[in-house]
Amino acid sequence: MIGPMRLPLINWMAPPADAPRAPFLRLSTLWIQITGTWCNLECVHCINASGPADPWLKPVSPEVVRRAIREAEDLGVKEIYFTGGEPFLHAEMLALLGDALEVAPTTVLTNGTLIDEAMADGLAALARRASYSLEVRVSLDDTDPETNDRVRGAGSFSKAVAAIVRLNDRGLLPIVTATEIARAAHAGEGMYERFRGFLMARGIEKPRVKIMPVFALGRLGREGDPRLTEADLAGFDRGLLQCSESRVVGDGGVYACPILAGLPGARLTEGTLKESFADAPLYHPACVTCVQTGMTCKNG
Amino acid sequence: MRADGDDVQERIAEYRRIAVFGGVYSNAPALEAMLADARGRDVEAVFCLGDMGGFGPHPDRVFPLLREAGVLAIQGNYDESLALGKTDCGCGYTDPRDNHFARISYEYTFAKTSMENKRWLGGLPAHRRLRLGTRRVLMSHGSPRVINEFLWESATPTGLLKRFLREGAADVLLCTHTGIKWHRALPDGTHAVNVGVIGRPENDGSSNVWYTVLTAGPDLSVEFIPVHYDYETLARQMEQEGLPPEFAETVRTGWWTTCLENLPSQERSRGKF
Numbered sequence: 001m002i003g004p005m006r007l008p009l010i011n012w013m014a015p016p017a018d019a020p021r022a023p024f025l026r027l028s029t030l031w032i033q034i035t036g037t038w039c040n041l042e043c044v045h046c047i048n049a050s051g052p053a054d055p056w057l058k059p060v061s062p063e064v065v066r067r068a069i070r071e072a073e074d075l076g077v078k079e080i081y082f083t084g085g086e087p088f089l090h091a092e093m094l095a096l097l098g099d100a101l102e103v104a105p106t107t108v109l110t111n112g113t114l115i116d117e118a119m120a121d122g123l124a125a126l127a128r129r130a131s132y133s134l135e136v137r138v139s140l141d142d143t144d145p146e147t148n149d150r151v152r153g154a155g156s157f158s159k160a161v162a163a164i165v166r167l168n169d170r171g172l173l174p175i176v177t178a179t180e181i182a183r184a185a186h187a188g189e190g191m192y193e194r195f196r197g198f199l200m201a202r203g204i205e206k207p208r209v210k211i212m213p214v215f216a217l218g219r220l221g222r223e224g225d226p227r228l229t230e231a232d233l234a235g236f237d238r239g240l241l242q243c244s245e246s247r248v249v250g251d252g253g254v255y256a257c258p259i260l261a262g263l264p265g266a267r268l269t270e271g272t273l274k275e276s277f278a279d280a281p282l283y284h285p286a287c288v289t290c291v292q293t294g295m296t297c298k299n300g
Numbered sequence: 301m302r303a304d305g306d307d308v309q310e311r312i313a314e315y316r317r318i319a320v321f322g323g324v325y326s327n328a329p330a331l332e333a334m335l336a337d338a339r340g341r342d343v344e345a346v347f348c349l350g351d352m353g354g355f356g357p358h359p360d361r362v363f364p365l366l367r368e369a370g371v372l373a374i375q376g377n378y379d380e381s382l383a384l385g386k387t388d389c390g391c392g393y394t395d396p397r398d399n400h401f402a403r404i405s406y407e408y409t410f411a412k413t414s415m416e417n418k419r420w421l422g423g424l425p426a427h428r429r430l431r432l433g434t435r436r437v438l439m440s441h442g443s444p445r446v447i448n449e450f451l452w453e454s455a456t457p458t459g460l461l462k463r464f465l466r467e468g469a470a471d472v473l474l475c476t477h478t479g480i481k482w483h484r485a486l487p488d489g490t491h492a493v494n495v496g497v498i499g500r501p502e503n504d505g506s507s508n509v510w511y512t513v514l515t516a517g518p519d520l521s522v523e524f525i526p527v528h529y530d531y532e533t534l535a536r537q538m539e540q541e542g543l544p545p546e547f548a549e550t551v552r553t554g555w556w557t558t559c560l561e562n563l564p565s566q567e568r569s570r571g572k573f
Contacts, residue, residue, distance in 0.1 A: 073457070073459040074459065076459050076462070076463030078456070078457060079455070103457060103459065104457040105454060172565065173569055190396075192396045192397070205573070
């Protein structure tokens with residue numbers, strides 16, 4: 001194991017025995033943590049502190065991915081998602097996307113910086129062949145280049161926007177995903193409408209925008225961040241939490257939550273998907289955000 | 301179990317040919333046209349998979365039509381919300397623009413639906429089962445497991461449909477909720493059919509709406525039937541009632557202008573917006 005040194009200590013804590021738990025209802029969503037925390041960017045708010053050097057979570061082998069897809073198909077999965085890190089750093093990303101699309105609608109979450117003309121062509125060819133929808137979610141944190149690049153790194157804005165346009169030109173209708181980290185830079189202005197307007201001004205006639213909250217984890221996690229108690233969840237329907245119907249295959253096993261994947265405390269099993277079908281501990285400060293905002297990492 | 305150990309079979313009605321529709325969305329002119337069309341097609345019964353209100357004007361106008369025609373209905377998410385007095389339609393949107401229009405539509409429909417009709421909606425079953433020849437049919441609004449689950453053609457895996465059919469002990473699954481029809485014959489001889497909706501055109505640039513006729517036989521016959529109706533009158537009524545101009549535009553043009561963000565990329569790419 002590469003080790004926890006680059007992460008705040010809180011991410012490595014074990015779930016306390018009295019942590020509230022989320023029921024497991026069904027496997028609707030399979031997530032593949034394909035590149036672990038290996039990324040070509042190093043965003044200040046990254047939920048799992050991904051970056052180019054010494055990723056603390058390793059990529060997953062193609063064999064593990066294919067086995068998970070086959071098992072998920074048998075279990076009646078509805079959607080498959082690939083995330084990382086940056087998925088397009090994985091040498092077999094296109095082939096694995098094709099395997100997933102044989103089974104279910106599939107989404108890939110990307111920073112867009114590696115989607116050049118050839119990759120956009122490859123994705124368009126995959127989408128044309130598939131019976132199920134291929135969705136590409138490109139992260140962008142602001143419509144202003146400087147504000148975006150302060151969060152995501154120099155040059156990331158122009159590359160991501162170029163990818164969005166390339167995908168759109170090929171009929172792929174990318175979903176632009178933004179966190180609320182830069183909301184303060186545009187006080188009083190609707191973030192959603194601002195992104196829609198930005199995309200339409202670039203000739204994107206069917207703009208798709210997803211807004212995500214910022215989580216207190218990864219590089220933003222701090223010791224002492226609040227955690228859930230049973231009292232916090234009185235009257236709350238835990239079946240609404242995405243961990244009640246999602247499972248994540250990543251290095252080291254199967255996890256309940258896409259953004260906690262890789263953390264030892266969030267691991268449900270080192271075995272199969274089916275062996276992970278059990279209540280999940282709501283032990284992490286990130287769980288507070290899910291409960292309070294009702295957010296989901298899914299497309300809709 | 302009976303004393304002799306045999307299972308007691310529930311009496312399930314058996315049909316040869318049925319008409320099935322979904323999503324009325326307060327479109328009384330389309331409902332009237334559809335019922336008249338179905339009467340000419342030798343069907344033994346007409347079924348509605350729910351969502352009587354929303355989107356259109358004068359919600360109370362559809363209920364007498366449904367009752368007089370003896371339509372056998374199940375409950376949609378809109379019906380459930382109206383009956384329970386919920387504050388939103390439970391359509392399952394997550395996008396701010398979609399939710400904005402959904403809120404306008406629901407508040408209008410809630411205010412204009414009588415208590416008697418809300419009670420009627422509250423008494424509808426969540427599912428229906430019947431036999432079509434030898435085939436066991438399961439009807440649901442969204443999916444058999446969740447009333448507002450979207451089953452789009454390009455986003456519903458065959459593996460999931462197999463699971464629904466196996467767990468529901470059915471050979472044919474009928475659903476609606478998305479607003480766009482489709483039919484998939486599975487390799488094992490079972491079927492899944494989204495019967496479409498009659499309240500709103502299906503985002504293909506045509507003003508007509510769709511319902512479905514199913515006929516028993518060695519091969520199940522699934523026919524999607526276009527319904528042409530007086531959409532201009534409906535659009536004018538929507539405007540007179542102060543409903544969003546985007547709704548009337550959809551009725552006139554056949555292109556969806558709202559509730560677009562739940563569409564998977566394949567379905568979204570076929571539309572105009």
